[in-house]
Amino acid sequence: MKKFMFVLMAGLFVCSQAALAGNVTGSAAFSGTAPAKTEIVMAADPTCASLHTEPVYTEEAVVNSNNTLKNVFVYVKTGLEGKTFPAATTPVSFDQNGCHYMPHVTGVMVGQPLEIINSDSTLHNVHSLAKESKEFNLGMPIKGMKIKKTFEKPEIMVKMKCDVHPWMNAYVGVVSNPFFAVTGEDGSFEIKDLPAGTYTLAAWHETFGEQTAEVTVADGQPATANFSFSG
Amino acid sequence: MTSPSSNSIWLYRYSLLVVFATVLLILAGGLVTSHEAGLAVPDWPLSYGQMMPPMVGNVFWEHGHRMIAGTVGILTLVLTLWVQFGKKCARIKKLAWLAMGAVVLQALLGGLTVILLLPPAVSIFHACLAQTFLCLLVALAFFLSPPFVSAGLAPAAASASNTGTAQRPWLFKFWVLIFAAVYVQLILGAIVRHTSPSHAVVFHVIWAFVVIGLIFLGVRAVLVTLPERQGPARTALTLGLLVIVQFFLGLGAFLYTQVLAHGYAPRTAEIFFASAHHTNGALVLALSLLLTLQVRE
Numbered sequence: 001m002k003k004f005m006f007v008l009m010a011g012l013f014v015c016s017q018a019a020l021a022g023n024v025t026g027s028a029a030f031s032g033t034a035p036a037k038t039e040i041v042m043a044a045d046p047t048c049a050s051l052h053t054e055p056v057y058t059e060e061a062v063v064n065s066n067n068t069l070k071n072v073f074v075y076v077k078t079g080l081e082g083k084t085f086p087a088a089t090t091p092v093s094f095d096q097n098g099c100h101y102m103p104h105v106t107g108v109m110v111g112q113p114l115e116i117i118n119s120d121s122t123l124h125n126v127h128s129l130a131k132e133s134k135e136f137n138l139g140m141p142i143k144g145m146k147i148k149k150t151f152e153k154p155e156i157m158v159k160m161k162c163d164v165h166p167w168m169n170a171y172v173g174v175v176s177n178p179f180f181a182v183t184g185e186d187g188s189f190e191i192k193d194l195p196a197g198t199y200t201l202a203a204w205h206e207t208f209g210e211q212t213a214e215v216t217v218a219d220g221q222p223a224t225a226n227f228s229f230s231g
Numbered sequence: 232m233t234s235p236s237s238n239s240i241w242l243y244r245y246s247l248l249v250v251f252a253t254v255l256l257i258l259a260g261g262l263v264t265s266h267e268a269g270l271a272v273p274d275w276p277l278s279y280g281q282m283m284p285p286m287v288g289n290v291f292w293e294h295g296h297r298m299i300a301g302t303v304g305i306l307t308l309v310l311t312l313w314v315q316f317g318k319k320c321a322r323i324k325k326l327a328w329l330a331m332g333a334v335v336l337q338a339l340l341g342g343l344t345v346i347l348l349l350p351p352a353v354s355i356f357h358a359c360l361a362q363t364f365l366c367l368l369v370a371l372a373f374f375l376s377p378p379f380v381s382a383g384l385a386p387a388a389a390s391a392s393n394t395g396t397a398q399r400p401w402l403f404k405f406w407v408l409i410f411a412a413v414y415v416q417l418i419l420g421a422i423v424r425h426t427s428p429s430h431a432v433v434f435h436v437i438w439a440f441v442v443i444g445l446i447f448l449g450v451r452a453v454l455v456t457l458p459e460r461q462g463p464a465r466t467a468l469t470l471g472l473l474v475i476v477q478f479f480l481g482l483g484a485f486l487y488t489q490v491l492a493h494g495y496a497p498r499t500a501e502i503f504f505a506s507a508h509h510t511n512g513a514l515v516l517a518l519s520l521l522l523t524l525q526v527r528e
C-alpha cells in the first residue's frame with residue numbers, strides 16, 4: 001500500500017512537472033549567398049584519403065537545400081538562473097570517423113560524459129581548446145578506442161581539433177541544463193520539456209555568429225522560436 | 232702546438248657538422264610551427280607511447296623534429312666529450328659544456344610545450360634558446376678553427392695580443408651591439424609567431440629597419456677598415472646579402488600570416504615564407520656572432 005502511494009505521488013509529480021513545461025521548436029533560416037564550399041585534401045594521411053570516394057567538404061558554413069543552416073547550436077541564454085539540473089549520465093557520442101568529427105557541432109551538460117571514439121584505422125589526437133574547463137590533448141592511436149571526458153564549466157563553445165589532421169575541427173556547447181539542440185539537415189531544432197516561463201534563446205553558428213530570440217513557454221503549449229542568419 | 236694536429240682539424244670539421252645539423256634542426260622546428268603541428272603528438276618523451284609512431288599527417292613534422300633533435304643532442308654530447316679529452320683550454324671546455332646544457336634544457340622545454348599544451352611563453356623561450364644554442368656552437372666552432380688554433384692562443388689571450396683591433400676596439404664593440412640588436416629581433420619574431428593576434432609585429436617590423444641599418448653600417452665598417460682580412464670581409468658580405476633576403480622573406484611571411492585569409496590548414500606559401508624567414512633569421516644571428524668574433528681577433 002505504501003509502495004502504491006509512493007508510485008502514485010511520484011506519477012502525479014511527474015505529470016505536474018510535464019504540464020508546467022512545453023516543447024520549443026523552430027529553425028535557423030539563412031539568407032544571402034552561401035559561401036563557396038572548400039574541398040578537403042586528405043593526402044597528408046593516405047588512410048584518411050582512402051576512406052572517402054566522394055569529395056569531403058569543410059563544415060564551417062553548411063547551408064541546407066531549404067535555405068536553412070545546419071550545425072546551429074540552440075541553447076537557453078537567460079531564464080533558468082538559480083535553477084540547477086543534475087548532469088545527464090547518458091554519454092554524448094563524438095566520433096572520429098573518416099578523419100572527420102561526427103557530429104561537427106554537439107552539446108553536453110556540465111559533468112555529462114562526452115564519449116570520444118576513434119573509428120578510423122589511423123591515429124588522431126583529440127585536443128579540447130576549452131577556456132573555462134581544463135584543456136586536454138589525448139592520443140587515440142588505436143581503432144575502436146573510446147575515452148570519456150567531462151567539462152567542469154559551461155562554455156559556448158568549446159573548440160575541438162585534431163593537430164594531426166589540420167582540417168579536423170568541431171564544436172561542443174557545454175551548458176548547465178538539458179535544454180539545448182543542434183539544427184540538422186532541414187535547419188530545424190526541438191528543445192523538449194522546457195519549464196514554463198520566459199526565456200532568451202540563443203542560436204550560435206561557427207561562421208555567422210549568434211542570434212537571440214525571446215520565447216514564452218506556457219503549460220503544455222508548444223512554443224516556437226525562429227532565427228535568421230545572413231551571409 | 233704551432234701547427235694544428237689532425238685531431239684538431241677533425242674536431243673542427245666535426246663541430247661544423249654539428250652547426251650544420253643544428254641549422255637543419257631549427258628549420259625542422261620552424262616547420263613544426265608553420266604546420267601548427269606542435270601538439271600532433273600529445274605525449275612526451277614517447278610519441279603515442281612508441282619510439283616510432285606512424286608518420287602520418289602532422290605527426291611527420293612533430294616526430295621528425297624530435298628525431299632530428301635527438302640526433303643533434305647525441306652529436307653535441309660527442310662534441311662536448313671530444314673537446315674535454317682534447318688538449319683544449321678550460322674556457323673552450325666550459326663553452327662545450329654550456330652548449331650541452333643548452334641542448335638538454337631545450338629538450339626539456341620542448342617536452343614542456345607538449346605537456347602544458349603550448350603556452351606562448353614556453354614556445355617563445357624554446358624558439359629563442361634554439362638560436363642561442365646555435366650561437367654557442369658557432370662560437371665553439373670558431374674557437375676550434377685552424378686559424379684560431381694555430382695562433383696557439385686561448386680566446387682571452389688572442390684578443391690581447393692582436394694587432395688588428397687593438398687600434399679598432401670600437402669595431403668589435405659595434406658588432407657586439409649589432410649582435411644584441413639582432414637577438415632582440417629574434418625575440419620579437421618569436422613573440423609574433425607564437426601569439427595571435429600579435430601586436431608585436433609592429434615592433435618587429437620597426438626594429439627590422441634598425442637592424443638592417445646597423446648591419447649595413449657594420450658591414451661597411453668591416454670592408455673599409457679590414458679590407459686585407461679575407462675572413463671578416465667574406466662573412467660581412469654574406470651577412471649583408473642574407474639580411475636583404477631576410478627582409479623580403481619577412482614581407483612574404485607578413486603577407487601570408489597577417490594579411491591574407493587563412494584556409495582550413497596552413498598554405499604552402501605561408502609555410503615557405505614563415506619557415507624560410509625563421510631559418511634565415513637564425514643564419515643572420517649566427518653570422519652576426521661569427522663576424523663579431525672575427526673582428527675581435
Ligand code: HEM
Pocket residue numbers: 261264358359413416417419420421422423424425432435436439442443474477478481482484485488489505508509512513515
Ligand atoms: C633583419 C631582419 C629580421 C630578422 C633577423 C627577423 C627574424 C625573425 C625570426 C627569427 C622570426 C621567427 C621567430 C620564431 O619562429 O621563433 C621572425 C618572425 C616573423 N617576422 Fe621577422 N625578422 C626580420 C625582419 C622582418 C620584416 C622586415 C618583416 C615584415 C615586413 C618580418 C615579419 C615577420 C613575421 C610576420 C614573423 C612571424 C611569422 C609567423 O607568424 O610564422 N620580419 N622574424
Ligand SMILES: [Cu+2]
Pocket residue numbers: 099123124125162163164165168
Ligand atoms: Cu585526426
